[in-house]
Amino acid sequence: MSDHGVETRQFGHRARLALPPALALKADHQAHAARTMWNLLHAWWQMMPKEKRTLQNADAAIRQGRQDIDFLAVLPAQAAQAVLKTYFQAWKNCWDGRADAPNFKGRFRTVMTVDVPQGRDLNITRVHRRWGMVNLPKIGRVRFRWTKDLPVGKHADKENRITGARLVKDPLGWHIAFRVQTLEPVPEPHRGPEIGIDVGITVPLARSDGQTYEHDAWLTEREQARLLDLEQRAARRKKHRKPGERTSHRLHHTYDQIAGLRAKAKRRAADWQHKTTTKIADTYGTVVVEALTITNMVKSAKGTVDQPGRNVAQKSGLNRSISAEAWGRTVTLLTYKLAHRGGTLAKVPAPNTSRRCSACGFITPGSRETQALFVCKNPGCGWTGNADHNAARNILHLYRMGHALIPAAGRAVARRVQRVKPATAR
Known part of the structure; x- marks a missing residue:
């Protein structure tokens, strides 16, 4: 808090993205690349001697990996750096007793996310009462639902601005979570x-x-009946699956429908x-x-x-x-x-x-x-x-x-x- 009776406030705002199928596929590839980057970092950490587990060596390793593996190149450089910083912060939280040790991230158990650390890369504009446009690195210009006034354009300055964002995918689709910093009067x-x-x-x-x-109830009677039917259908299909057999596409589709109702x-x-x-x-x-x-x-x-x-x-x-x-x-x-x-x-x-x-x-x-x-x-x-x-x-x-x-x-x-x-x- 400053002498002028104002304070800096930081908060997040989440909005739904309107991604066409082609751009949604690009976002999926970036999220899978970010998860793979985390797993490679964890494998590198386990193989390296303690004296070589430094941020500088890890940064050199992911830079070399982005050059050698084309799949990792779809992830923007700033997003790759965010994965590195998050991984090292996870170890600090473990050493301080605030969390368990980091581990590998599974494909189906991990929330798909992509970081956009720099707010200036977003280039946000409002085009309609209900819609805004945001620039996503290596994806393009995308519409998002405008449900809250954001410090953009002439309303943005050093104290009131968007410092970054994160793309998050849930069963209802892709969303963007803005990190907002504002300067507001101290409340009475x-x-x-x-x-x-x-x-x-x-x-x-x-x-x-x-x-x-x-x-x-959070779901209507019709939605509850639909959820019960889907759960029974998934149980039947899982029952007939042989041990070690891969999950069928139909069962995955049923799981997605169940997750969509629960997310709603x-x-x-x-x-x-x-x-x-x-x-x-x-x-x-x-x-x-x-x-x-x-x-x-x-x-x-x-x-x-x-x-x-x-x-x-x-x-x-x-x-x-x-x-x-x-x-x-x-x-x-x-x-x-x-x-x-x-x-x-x-x-x-x-x-x-x-x-x-x-x-x-x-x-x-x-x-x-x-x-x-x-x-x-x-x-x-x-x-x-x-x-x-x-x-x-x-x-x-x-x-x-x-x-x-x-x-x-x-x-x-x-x-x-x-x-x-x-x-x-x-």
């Missing part, structure tokens, strides 16, 4: 009220004021999450959520041969439902959207927020009668209400009582209590 503190939010499965988001955010559902879920979190960030100045360890919540209950798990099928269904709601992504979206608007996201300890009565503060056995109903069994209370509403009230009350998690030495430290004072004022 958000003067909106405080709100507690409880995340769930039946009710995705429940607020402490009694309101909820819900959604329908994922896109709709992300759209709902973005719209809902934007509405919350615009309205409230402080949002309080639980500090959930989601990775522990979705661990398998299968167990071992000696100690097999119980209710494995039910636990697997619960894990799929938790993963489908993407609670972690909701918190991530709220974090940066609130910060961009001058708001704050706070986290409180999660234990007993759904078992404690938000009126009297006691935890009594049997109060959670059903998934949706909370009835306090304390003889002096007897409060009745929606279970998700009760949990959201407890979450907000914990924050107001000063039980918010405080980051210290890289870890979250919290005072966890079994009983707190009644949550009266809301």
